[in-house]
Amino acid sequence: MATFTRRGKAWRAQVRLQGHSVGASFDTKRQAQQWAQDTEYQIRQGEFGKPQAGTFGDLMKRFSETVSPGRAGARWEIVRLNKLLSDPISQTPLSELKTQNFAEFRDRRLTFVSPGSVNREINLLGAVCRYALREWHLLDHHPIQGLERPKDPRPRDRRISEDEIERICRALNWRGVAPQSTYQEIAWAFLVALETAMRLGEILALTSADLNLRGRFVTIQISKNGDKRQVPLSRRAVELFRLVADREGKLLKVGRDVASVLFRRARIDAEIEDLRFHDTRHEALTRLAQKLEVLDLARMVGHRDPRSLMIYYNATATEIASRLD
The missing domain is CATH 1.10.150 (DNA polymerase; domain 1)
Known part of the structure; x- marks a missing residue:
């Protein structure tokens, strides 16, 4: 409830209780302890009124x-x-x-x-x-520590077939040229995600200043974990980015909420079950794992702990067997 810190020749007492945080300095530790005891009593009696954050x-x-x-x-x-x-x-x-x-x-x-x-x-x-x-000293304990958590469901292992990719692109009216409509922008983002394992929000935030096609990478200024990272590009990814390389500012005009809604609509139109845009990350990472070493892959997709790649790596037994002698 109370803490005591020596600062030079003085003692600092700090009381944190029931949303209150008060402190004072004294010549001796005994004085500080007596003040803290009296202050805690006053707080419990309600003499300090309502704390800064009541609920x-x-x-x-x-x-x-x-x-x-x-x-x-x-x-x-x-x-x-x-x-x-x-x-x-x-x-x-x-x-x-x-x-x-x-x-x-x-x-x-x-x-x-x-x-x-x-x-x-x-x-x-x-x-x-x-x-x-x-930081605010409005609690005197952490009430969530020790709470029993629900068991997380198994990670998704949804793969995307070439047939499904073609059907999604048809539903979004993809023509293989610079995207002109909102639907085509979503199709372009879908194909980029399959090549790079980038998240939808990361793709939509890209600007022309983030492109370095000569060096074959794009820069994500702020990723999900707050880090800045450079994403290497395959030849196919370079081709896709060249379609929008002459744009100033943001590469795509579509917002995230609209993109999510229209992608779900395209999935329905394509008669595809249980597909989310984020499943492109599973598909892309599984494909990239066949080409890159694990540390390179972790750096490319922004995972600080390479072990977390297992959440997204979903190679089938047949795919793994095909690489065995």
């Missing part, structure tokens, strides 16, 4: 407004936090926030979304708690 929802709002904008995945965080404000946990006073509140949150959310989604939401709320504890 967990207040913390969520503050985090989304001041912290999320500077983090990778800011858009997802802000949207998710705003949505979760409708959950009862947002009304929980900080003084009453316990692990049990998050256990109840977990159980409620599991009735609406998948275990993987619930884990991502818990991770986000955990980030809010850590910031409130370490």
Whole structure:
């Protein structure tokens, strides 16, 4: 509850309790300890009034407004936090926030979304708690530590066949030339993703300044993990980028939400089951793994830990057997 730090000849006491954070300096440690004891008593008696952030929802709002904008995945965080404000946990006073509140949150959310989604939401709320504890001193403990998590589902292993690629391109009216329509831009992004394993958001954010076709790479300024990286290009990828190389500014005009909706519509028109744009990353990484060493592959696709490549590497037994003597 209270911490004591010696600064020169003085002692600094800091009390963090029930959303309050107060401090004072004293000549002796004994004085600091007595002040801390009295202060904790006053806080418990309610003499300090309402803390700066009265409910967990207040913390969520503050985090989304001041912290999320500077983090990778800011858009997802802000949207998710705003949505979760409708959950009862947002009304929980900080003084009453316990692990049990998050256990109840977990159980409620599991009735609406998948275990993987619930884990991502818990991770986000955990980030809010850590910031409130370490930076704002509005919590005196981390209430999510020790919470039992839902078991994540098995990673997707969806591969994309050449026939499906052709059908998607037909549904998006791809003509093999510089894309003119929104549908054709999505088709172009789809083909680029299959060659590079780039994410949809990374492709849509590319500008003409990010291209280096002579060096055969493009630069992603901000990736999902916040890193900047250069993505090597195959000859086919170079051909695709040459179709848009003369554009100024952003290479594509289509936004992410529109692209996602129109891709799903094209999948339906192509009569293809259970295909997501992100499955291009699985397909591309599996193909690239046959050409690149694992460290080169990890660097190309932006994985800090090469072991995480196994989530996306989905070679079939027949494909592996074909490479055996």
